[in-house]
Amino acid sequence: MSRTGAVPPILRRALRPATPHCYRHCDRPLRGRTVPISAPGWLCVYACPGGAVSVVTYHEWAKTDPTPTLLRFARSHTSPSTVVRRWDMRLAGRHGPELGVTAERFLAKARPIRPVRVVYWRLYPFKKKDGSAFRLFACFRHGVGAVQFFVAPRESQSPPCPRC
Ligand SMILES: [Zn+2]
Ligand SMILES: [Zn+2]
Secondary structure, three states: OOOOEOOOHHHHHHHOOOOOEOOOOOOOEOEEEEEOOOOOOEEEEEEOOOOEEEEEEEEEEOOOOOHHHHHHHHHHOEEOHHHOOHHHEEEEEEOHHHHOHHHHHHHHHOOOOOOEEEEEEOOOOEEOOOOOEEEEEEEOOOOOOOOEEEEEEOOOOOOOOOOO
């Protein structure tokens, strides 16, 4: 059986949000990229073609709170790490009925019974003291599945990554 907390493909399909557009940046469609991490759950980064991050999601199918795992991962993959704050992360439960019939049946039969939980990390655009506006970007050029988060001026398209 899968590791505790792992999210099997049948659930991932149901958990994927409808891909919206990049809000207040470029209005192009967002793409969700799965990033393998050294934890059992499913990390997905939703960013536009210009690298602007809308939301990062981390799902676990287990009884434990997955927030510390995402917090740790985000801090070690963001420059500067000080922009990663606990209160920008929101924990929610995902339940059978909202996920559709297939996932609901799958969850109803699965043992042991455990909740599907998701942590959303949203860092909204923010202003520095001099009034300049910044937002979160992601770079995916760090090897297979790796990601580096960083902040850059809010209107930038594909800004340079400080770790590349
Ligand atoms: Zn965008
Ligand atoms: Zn990079």
